[in-house]
Amino acid sequence: MDYNVYLLATDPKNPCRDVIHSRDTGLKIRVFCLDKEPFDPDGNEIQLYGYANGKLFAFETINIAPDDALDVVGAIQWYAEYVDYPEMEILPDDPRGDKNIAI
Incomplete structure (x- = not known):
C-alpha cells in the first residue's frame, strides 16, 4: 500500500504558522x-x-x-491526527461566509 509521509515545519514565534510538507511529492500546505x-x-x-x-x-x-x-485531503487528515483531533471535520468552504478576517 502506497502512502505519503508528511513533515511539519513550525514557527517557534507563531504557533499558528505550521506548514505541512509531503516528503514524497512537492505538496506544501500552510495552516492558518x-x-x-x-x-x-x-x-x-x-x-x-x-x-x-x-x-x-x-x-x-x-x-x-x-x-x-x-x-491535499490526506495531508490535512494527517495534520488532524498530529494535533490529536482525528475526527476533524474538513470543509470545502469557509463556514464564516464572506468573512476573511480573524474572529
Whole structure:
C-alpha cells in the first residue's frame, strides 16, 4: 500500500504558522488559525477548512501542482491526527461566509 509521509515545519514565534510538507511529492500546505489571524485566500491555490477542538483552521496549498491536488485531503487528515483531533471535520468552504478576517 502506497502512502505519503508528511513533515511539519513550525514557527517557534507563531504557533499558528505550521506548514505541512509531503516528503514524497512537492505538496506544501500552510495552516492558518482563523481565530487568531486574518486569512486572505489566494485564488490560484486550494483552500480547505477544518474544525478541531473548537478552533477553525484554514489550509491553503503553496504553489500547488496538478499531480499533488489529490493528496491535499490526506495531508490535512494527517495534520488532524498530529494535533490529536482525528475526527476533524474538513470543509470545502469557509463556514464564516464572506468573512476573511480573524474572529
